[in-house]
Amino acid sequence: MKTRHFILAVLALLCSATLFTACGSDDDDKGSQPTPATRSYVALWHYFTVSGDLLDYFNVDIIIDNSLDDSGHLTTGTITKRVEKNKLASTGTYEIGQISSLPGTLTVSRKVTLKDDIDYSQVSSIQLVIGHTYKYGYLDSKNNVIDNKYYNGASADKIVNATTPEKVQDLVQRVRDGQLDMTTRTFAFDKNGEWVD
Numbered sequence: 001m002k003t004r005h006f007i008l009a010v011l012a013l014l015c016s017a018t019l020f021t022a023c024g025s026d027d028d029d030k031g032s033q034p035t036p037a038t039r040s041y042v043a044l045w046h047y048f049t050v051s052g053d054l055l056d057y058f059n060v061d062i063i064i065d066n067s068l069d070d071s072g073h074l075t076t077g078t079i080t081k082r083v084e085k086n087k088l089a090s091t092g093t094y095e096i097g098q099i100s101s102l103p104g105t106l107t108v109s110r111k112v113t114l115k116d117d118i119d120y121s122q123v124s125s126i127q128l129v130i131g132h133t134y135k136y137g138y139l140d141s142k143n144n145v146i147d148n149k150y151y152n153g154a155s156a157d158k159i160v161n162a163t164t165p166e167k168v169q170d171l172v173q174r175v176r177d178g179q180l181d182m183t184t185r186t187f188a189f190d191k192n193g194e195w196v197d
Contacts, residue, residue: 039139039193040101040139040140041102041139042100042193043137044099044134044135045095045134045135046095046133047093047135048060048110049092049130050093051092052126057120058114059111060094061083062081062096062108063109064098064108065079065106065108078107099139102193103190103191106187107184107185108182108184108185109182109184112130112178112181113175120169120172124165125162125164126168127160129158129160130180133155135152136151136187
């Protein structure tokens with residue numbers, strides 16, 4: 001929980017910092033100007049939509065590197081986190097963050113699998129929503145939020161309404177085929193924090 005609170009605090013500061021940028025008077029500009037802070041780290045926060053029946057019928061695993069664990073320590077290797085209902089935000093999303101020094105590369109993917117204890121031949125209807133979006137911003141060498149803004153990543157949620165046993169079986173096959181997975185996304189930033197394609 002410390003991890004989520006830390007990253008949420010970072011993002012909240014990124015969102016609110018713009019409110020304070022125009023508070024000074026023109027007289028303040030007469031003195032020497034402070035040196036602009038240098039981007040040292042990028043903080044990336046993911047929001048995975050996992051609503052409806054999704055977690056009742058399927059396992060959802062997030063594979064991620066450079067993530068903060070529950071005690072606030074950075075895990076530089078790749079780890080797999082299984083999404084659980086009690087870990088969802090009030091918005092019905094699973095939130096997880098990453099931090100990297102600059103230059104740096106961050107990766108994340110999602111895997112959806114069948115649950116072992118469900119007889120899908122007995123299921124007549126499944127309705128779910130699945131998706132992914134993200135935000136990112138920058139920290140200086142002292143972990144202070146800089147740039148006074150954050151950047152949003154575009155996303156689209158996929159809505160699946162399998163309302164008959166036949167459609168449920170089609171959905172089960174789609175899960176087996178990996179059609180609800182999110183292939184590895186790579187987020188690369190150069191030494192200045194600029195996004196690298």
